[in-house]
Each structure stands twice: as structure tokens, then as C-alpha cells.
Amino acid sequence: MNASSFEPAAYTAQLESKKNRLIELLTPFGAPAPEVFDSPLSHFRLRAEFRLWREDGQRHYAMFEPGDKHTPILIEDFPIASPLINELMPRLKAFWQVCDQISNRLFQVEFLTTLSGDALITLAYHRPLDDAWETAAECLAAELNVSIIGRSRGKRIVVGRDFAEEALTVAGRVYRYRQPEGAFTQPNGTVNEKMLSWAYDALGQRNDDLLELYCGNGNFTLPLSTRVRQVLATEISKSSVNAALANLANNAIDNVTLVRLSAEELTQALNEVRPFRRLAGIDLKRYDFGTVFVDPPRAGMDSDTCELTRRFERILYISCNPETLAQNIAQLNDTHRITRCALFDQFPWTHHMESGVLLERR
Incomplete structure (x- = not known):
């Protein structure tokens, strides 16, 4: 990406194009004009992954075009990444250039x-890691003031913590999060705060309960829990469930029950198709759900889960794929209408976009 790509005029044109695409997809459902939440033009991405490429006797950060694993693009700095990533990149490179224990078979x-x-760096190797590597990694972690995780086949060594600590502000309250290594987190922190604030406002203050599917590490769960009596949240990933439980405890939130179930399994439980031991002691009938909140993967909701959401008066839907969002809305359009929608530019300088809709029963 060249410097001219970061000109404000180019960004404004691209954001307008995304807005128009979202309008096009949602117009058949009578959606109102989307609220648009922009991104910083640079230094917005909190995560980055690089392969290493050896050239002129040195290892360099490298990336590749999709489908091409043989023509590296060597990276010295990465302007879309956070200032901290750009600060750490040359310091880590300088360390591995003089430390064989860190550089040997690092890929x-x-x-x-x-x-x-906060920062966490994961180093992946084509060799077994031993005590000598761990000693060198401890020196590296101290020098960079970060946590380090080393990975090789069948082994994982943690120096420091295996998560990064985040703080996000919604409606004047600061929420603190553990973000585990390897688990999904929103890549654009600034836009994530805007997205959380929009969902918080769209939900409103309620006197009933919230069902949340695909809750992850509790990114939305924490602020939304303050708007309702109680929350039943589901997530299938063990690492995300553990992080969400820690985040609830660290933020003194006690009105959330979290169960490790997929959205499809919860649908079966609510339909009384089959019992689940993981729901033992939880009386689903005691909840008075007024809203269901969903933040599904790119594939969107499966047909059965989509039918499940139809039961609720209000559906608050965050989507990373507007195409599958439109497909799900088409299934729900006979019973629910869009009353609010939004575009969140999580991924500037790409065609990807995050969106949100509030659907209410007709």
C-alpha cells in the first residue's frame, strides 16, 4: 500500500462506496439510512501476523498476496498497524539478529x-523449544516489556501472560478485557468502541432479559448486561468462554449466565429437541427474553438459528458479512422490520465492512 492510499479523499470515497453497498443490500427491506462510523486512516489495526523471509543472510518480516506463497512483500513498517506494533517490529528484529536462540528456525x-x-508476541518455530529458548525469551520479554509465547509442534511456552489486557469505554464506563492469544478479538479497537456504543444505545434500557449468541470473550456482553435484568450468553470456544468468565468477574458483572454451547445447540435446547448436561441447573423457562443479540461468523446464522431469533420481539444483529446479513434478514422480513442500521468501518482500505441492524417485530 503506497502513501497516496492514505489520503483522506481516497478514504472518504471508499467509505461512501461501502455505505452505498450496504444501502443497496438493505433497501429491499425498507431499512433507514445507515449511521456511519469511520476509522482512523492509519495505525488502527491491533493485530498483525507476518511470515519471515530470509534474504541477504537476514530474516525479514514478509507478507504475500493471496494465492502466492513464493513472492514475498518485505515489510519494514506497517502503517495500518497500531503504533505499538510499529514500535515493536524493529526492536524484535534487532533482537533476533543477535540472538540465535530466538532466530533459529523462527518462521x-x-x-x-x-x-x-499492552502487547503479546507469539513466535512460531520449525524446531523444538527448550530451556535455552525460554531463557532467551525471558530476556526478550523484559527488553520489550511484553509477554511472549513460543509455539512449536506439540509445545507452547508462555513467558508472562497468554493474554493481552484491554480497556474500552462505553457510555462513560471503562470495561476491562482479557484477550487470549489465538482467540478472536475485534482488530480495530477505535471502531470497536464505536460499535459497542451503538449496540448499547440500540438496545436501550430494558426491564426484561437478553439472549446473546456467539458471545466470544464477552466483548458485547459486558456493556449490554448493564441494560437488562439478566443475560443468557452462549459461546462454543473454550478459550473464549474462559476469557469471558474472567472478564465478567473482573468487571464485577453478576447478572450473566454463560454456557458453552453453539448457537445450533442452544436452538435445540430451547426447542426441547434434546437435553444438554452443560445446561444442568439452568431453567431456561425462567427467562423473559425481550431481545436476542447475535454476532455470528461470516457465514451468518444457519436457518434454524435464524428461525429461533424470529421468536423475539427485537433482534440486534452485528455482522461481518453484509451479504449473509441480507440473506438472514430476507428470512425474517415477514415478521420483523429494520428500525436502525449502521456501518462500522472495521477494515479500512479493504472491501470488507462490519454492519449492524436492529430488527423489531412488525
């Missing part, structure tokens, strides 16, 4: 940073 580096200034 991939992943950075995870946060708006609050």
Missing part, C-alpha cells in the same frame, strides 16, 4: 496489542 511472528498499551 512466523504474531503481534496482539491493545488500546490500553
Whole structure:
């Protein structure tokens, strides 16, 4: 990406194009004009992953065009990444250039940073890691003031913590999050705060309960829990469930029950198709759900889960794929109408976009 790509005029034109695409997809459903939440033009991405490429006797950060694993693009700095990633990149490179224990058979580096200034670096190797590597990694972690995770076949060594700590502000309250290595987190922290604030406002203050599907590490769960009596949240990933439980405890939130179920399994439980031991002790009938909140993967909701959401008066839907969002809305359009929608530019300088809709029963 060349410097001219970061001109404000180019960004404004691209954001307008995304807005028009979202309008096109949602117009058949009578959607109102989308609220648009822009991104910083640079230094917005909190995660980055690089392969290493050897050239002139040195290892360099490298990326590749999709489908091409043989023509590296060597990276010295990465203007879309956070200031902290750009600060750490040359310092890590200088360390591996003089430390064989760190550089030997190192083939991939992943950075995870946060708006609050924390950082976790994962180093992946084509060799077994031993005590000598761990000693060198401890020196590296101390020099860079980060946590380090080393990965090789069948082994994972943690120096420091295996998560980064984040702090996000919604409606004047600061929420603190653990973001585990390898688990999904929103890549654009600034836009994530805007997205959380929009969902918080769209939900409104309620006197009933919230069902949340695909809750991840509790990114939305924490602020939304303050708007309702109680929340039943589901997530299938063990690492995300553990992080969400820690985040609920660290933020003193006690009105959320979290169960490790997929959206499809919860649909079966609510339909009384089959019992689940993981729901033992949870009486689903005691909830008075007024709203369901969903943030599904790119494939959107499966047909059965989409039918499940139809039961609720209000559906608050965050989507990373507007095409599958439109498909799901088409299934729900006979019973629900869009009353609010939004575009969140999580991925500037790409065609990808995040969107949100509030659907209410007709």
C-alpha cells in the first residue's frame, strides 16, 4: 500500500462506496439510512501476523498476496498497524539478529496489542523449544516489556501472560478485557468502541432479559448486561468462554449466565429437541427474553438459528458479512422490520465492512 492510499479523499470515497453497498443490500427491506462510523486512516489495526523471509543472510518480516506463497512483500513498517506494533517490529528484529536462540528456525511472528498499551508476541518455530529458548525469551520479554509465547509442534511456552489486557469505554464506563492469544478479538479497537456504543444505545434500557449468541470473550456482553435484568450468553470456544468468565468477574458483572454451547445447540435446547448436561441447573423457562443479540461468523446464522431469533420481539444483529446479513434478514422480513442500521468501518482500505441492524417485530 503506497502513501497516496492514505489520503483522506481516497478514504472518504471508499467509505461512501461501502455505505452505498450496504444501502443497496438493505433497501429491499425498507431499512433507514445507515449511521456511519469511520476509522482512523492509519495505525488502527491491533493485530498483525507476518511470515519471515530470509534474504541477504537476514530474516525479514514478509507478507504475500493471496494465492502466492513464493513472492514475498518485505515489510519494514506497517502503517495500518497500531503504533505499538510499529514500535515493536524493529526492536524484535534487532533482537533476533543477535540472538540465535530466538532466530533459529523462527518462521512466523504474531503481534496482539491493545488500546490500553499492552502487547503479546507469539513466535512460531520449525524446531523444538527448550530451556535455552525460554531463557532467551525471558530476556526478550523484559527488553520489550511484553509477554511472549513460543509455539512449536506439540509445545507452547508462555513467558508472562497468554493474554493481552484491554480497556474500552462505553457510555462513560471503562470495561476491562482479557484477550487470549489465538482467540478472536475485534482488530480495530477505535471502531470497536464505536460499535459497542451503538449496540448499547440500540438496545436501550430494558426491564426484561437478553439472549446473546456467539458471545466470544464477552466483548458485547459486558456493556449490554448493564441494560437488562439478566443475560443468557452462549459461546462454543473454550478459550473464549474462559476469557469471558474472567472478564465478567473482573468487571464485577453478576447478572450473566454463560454456557458453552453453539448457537445450533442452544436452538435445540430451547426447542426441547434434546437435553444438554452443560445446561444442568439452568431453567431456561425462567427467562423473559425481550431481545436476542447475535454476532455470528461470516457465514451468518444457519436457518434454524435464524428461525429461533424470529421468536423475539427485537433482534440486534452485528455482522461481518453484509451479504449473509441480507440473506438472514430476507428470512425474517415477514415478521420483523429494520428500525436502525449502521456501518462500522472495521477494515479500512479493504472491501470488507462490519454492519449492524436492529430488527423489531412488525
